[in-house]
Amino acid sequence: MTRAALIFLGAFAAVAMSFTALALLPSLQLSTIEPTPGTSDYTYSEQLGREVYIREGCMYCHSQQVRPEGFGADQARGWGPRGSRPGDYVYDETHQLGTMRTGPDLHDIGSRQPSRDWQLAHLYQPRSVSPGSVMPAYPYLFEVKRESNVRPSEVTVPLSSEYAPPGDSVVVATQEALALYDYLMTLTLDPIDQNSDG
Numbered sequence: 001m002t003r004a005a006l007i008f009l010g011a012f013a014a015v016a017m018s019f020t021a022l023a024l025l026p027s028l029q030l031s032t033i034e035p036t037p038g039t040s041d042y043t044y045s046e047q048l049g050r051e052v053y054i055r056e057g058c059m060y061c062h063s064q065q066v067r068p069e070g071f072g073a074d075q076a077r078g079w080g081p082r083g084s085r086p087g088d089y090v091y092d093e094t095h096q097l098g099t100m101r102t103g104p105d106l107h108d109i110g111s112r113q114p115s116r117d118w119q120l121a122h123l124y125q126p127r128s129v130s131p132g133s134v135m136p137a138y139p140y141l142f143e144v145k146r147e148s149n150v151r152p153s154e155v156t157v158p159l160s161s162e163y164a165p166p167g168d169s170v171v172v173a174t175q176e177a178l179a180l181y182d183y184l185m186t187l188t189l190d191p192i193d194q195n196s197d198g
């Protein structure tokens, strides 16, 4: 065998082996994962909210992975009744697991804080419901309107006088804010069968 053929074979084997180990085997493994009972694909609004979550970089401060019991204090902190499982992410294309925890883990936020009023006020101005919070405010997901111009279908955000706009103006959630709320409410960890890693 010539030296060139040997080099070619060696390079080919290296590429083929890494492709098998890093792409083929993981994709085979992932294709057999069943969705966790109770999870379903996103609705239009939830999907839109997920896109807002990605666009606004919520992942840079929030993880979506509760560690199983015995691996850190996640469950003791009240972040979820069980550890996250692969089946929880079946409908997530580009999952939002995250690695940073400047804020709490959000994988079970839908159970922990289901109040729409609270969530919208928190997005408009985190300090209004969580004094001293370092989370950024997202006022551009809301509109300030004269109360008389608010249509019945619109959702106003209840705010204390310190944070409410002056006069007869009110804060109204945009479609993006409502969608983000819908998405956050999909993040729930039901305590399903506890026999394995939960």
Ligand code: HEC
Residues within 6 Å of the ligand: 052, 053, 056, 057, 058, 059, 060, 061, 062, 102, 103, 104, 106, 109, 112, 113, 126, 127, 130, 133, 134, 135, 136, 138, 180, 184
């Ligand atoms: C710079 C870091 C940072 C970013 C970016 C950020 N957050 Fe937060 N978040 C925090 C911190 C810190 C807290 C805890 C204090 C509080 O409740 O505001 C928090 C709290 C929360 C809570 C309440 C959690 C609980 O357990 O009560 C929710 C819900 C939340 N954030 C959603 C979001 C969403 C949605 C986005 C993106 C639009 C986002 N956060 C972006 C830092 C961040």
